[in-house]
Amino acid sequence: MPGSVALVATTTLSMHARALHSLVVKKVVMAITGLLLIGFLLMHMFGNLKVFIGPEAYNHYAEWLKQDILYPILPHGWFIWIFRAVIAVSLVLHIYCATKLWQASLRGRGAHDNKKYTKVRRPQQTIAAKVMRWGGLTLLLLLIFHILMFTTQTITFGNFKAGATPYDMFTASFEHWYVWAIYVLFMAAVSLHVRHGFYSAFTTLGANVGPQARVFLNGLAYFAAALIFVGFMLPPTAVLFGLGVS
Amino acid sequence: MKITLRIWRQADREAVGGLQTYQLDNVSEDMSFLELLDMLNEQLTAQDLEPVAFDNDCREGICGMCGVVVNGAPHGRYDSSVPTTTCQLHMRSFQDGAVIDVEPWKAGPFPIIKDLVVDRSAFDHIIQAGGYISVNTGAAPEAHSTPAPKRQADRAFDNATCVGCGACVAACPNGSAMLFTAAKVTHLAMLPQGQPERMRRIKAMVAAHDEAGFGGCTNIGECASVCPKQIPLASIGQLNRDLIASLFKGDGK
Known part of the structure; x- marks a missing residue:
């Protein structure tokens, strides 16, 4: 018919902009920021293990972190703030995208229309994948607690005054079984999150090219999760049981 | 065989649905699952009751029309190594006296039309957003004039076998249609004829996927495990790589 036009619903955004706002891009942002955060965790973990070398090495390391990294390229004490900013921005982006994806999931599986299977079997879903979102929230709360405890020293356990050395603060805190127990919970949440997150991040970035690649990435994820759990729990456990650190 | 069916009955889109129980005797183990539903419907009709509405067409696993969640698994496959659609599922897969739950695909973008029938227009x-190639009509060109590498051609074919049944969405904890979209994207991205529109296509199809109301993929793999055509999870990797690459191209700006 001459002069007729197809009636198509159009949005004001260009195709490119719509793709840029897609869930896949949010996943990619989550993958990149998540891997950055895992990198930070590994660095943090290796630093903590210095506690086994002795108070002097540990305190010196803490001092170096806050004052001397990249000096003289950066003035004293600048690096830590740049580092904190990068971590904070990563965390905010990670949480923002997670929220958007969570909302899309609820909509996708019809939670708003009360669609729910009477019976559902999901053989592929690991426990780690199942608890990713609520686990992530738990993780966030424990992270806030962790910062209040060791960074701002708002919540303290044991006999140390503000301004005590990092080593004294560490040993005084983990002499209490309940502080240790909170950190077991914290690290379990972190490890479960890393277990699925590590695999998922690489898969989202396109590294899952076949069944063998999937097995390999899952293996790596288990390794990273185990490394983080053991590496972080070694120093507090040694303090609690008086093994070489006190 | 004696079979107890618990089937989701829902009068229309807005009605509140629920499971209803039916007993069937003298079920042959050679019946397909759809023939079991036929048998039930004959009995319901004879009793002057409303038969159960369900989608079906070819009944040989190639059309993609049929599909229900059987005992919590789309197409009833669960951990069987044999990929099947619901029409290819046979009663010999069940024990005599089994109680079988039958539900429709449940996902936000798939409204239930009646009983076990869902509206899959979202697919x-x-x-429509990009699952095609644009060529001028006319005489078909000589096939050998466009060589296609064997490995890519095989991947294109494997992904082209997707029948669009929707089991991937039904199985997904996020109600995501990434496996479906990825199969279509990978199919065309592997062929020479798909190259000119490749970057525009990926942007358009991913955007249409989200706008249809599907969720995001969390790489769990439930979709690939229930797919009757064995579309691999790696196809979603191809979609991700193509989308990331496309963001650095001007197509669709």
């Missing part, structure tokens, strides 16, 4: 909207 059509994803295809």
Whole structure:
């Protein structure tokens, strides 16, 4: 018919902009920021293990972190703030995208229309994948607690005054079984999150090219999760049981 | 065989649905699952009751029309190594006296029309956005004039076998249609004829996927494990790589 036009619903955004706002891009942002955060965790973990070398090495390391990294390229004490900013921005982006994806999931599986299977079997879903979102929230709360405890020293356990050395603060805190127990919970949440997150991040970035690649990435994820759990729990456990650190 | 069916009955889109129980005797183990539903419907009709509405067409696993969640698994496959659609599922897979739950695909973008029938138009909207190639009509060109590498051609074919049944969405904890979209994207991305529109296509189809109301993929793999055509999870990796690459191209700006 001459002069007729197809009636198509159009949005004001260009195709490119719509793709840029897609869930896949949010996943990619989550993958990149998540891997950055895992990198930070590994660095943090290796630093903590210095506690086994002795108070002097540990305190010196803490001092170096806050004052001397990249000096003289950066003035004293600048690096830590740049580092904190990068971590904070990563965390905010990670949480923002997670929220958007969570909302899309609820909509996708019809939670708003009360669609729910009477019976559902999901053989592929690991426990780690199942608890990713609520686990992530738990993780966030424990992270806030962790910062209040060791960074701002708002919540303290044991006999140390503000301004005590990092080593004294560490040993005084983990002499209490309940502080240790909170950190077991914290690290379990972190490890479960890393277990699925590590695999998922690489898969989202396109590294899952076949069944063998999937097995390999899952293996790596288990390794990273185990490394983080053991590496972080070694120093507090040694303090609690008086093994070489006190 | 004696079979107890618990089937989701829902009068229309807005009605509140629920499971209803039916007993069937003298079920042959050679019946397909759809023939079991036929048998039930004959009995319901004879009793002057409303038969159960369900989608079906070819009954040989190639059309993609049928599909229900059987005992919590789309197409009833669960951990069987044999990929099947619901029409290819046979009663010999069940024990005598089994109680079988039958539900429709449940996902936000798939409204239930009646009983076990869902509206899968959302898939059509994803295809309309880019699941095609644009060529001028006329005499078909000589096939050998466009060589296609064997490995890519095989991947294209494997992904082209997707029948669009929707089991991937039904199985997904996020109600995501990424496996479906990825199959269509990978199919065309592997062929020479798909190259000119490749970057525009990926942007358009991913955007249409989200706008249809599907969720995001969390790489769990439930979709690939229930797919009757064995579309691999790696196809979603191809979609991700193509989308990331496309963001650095001007197509669709």
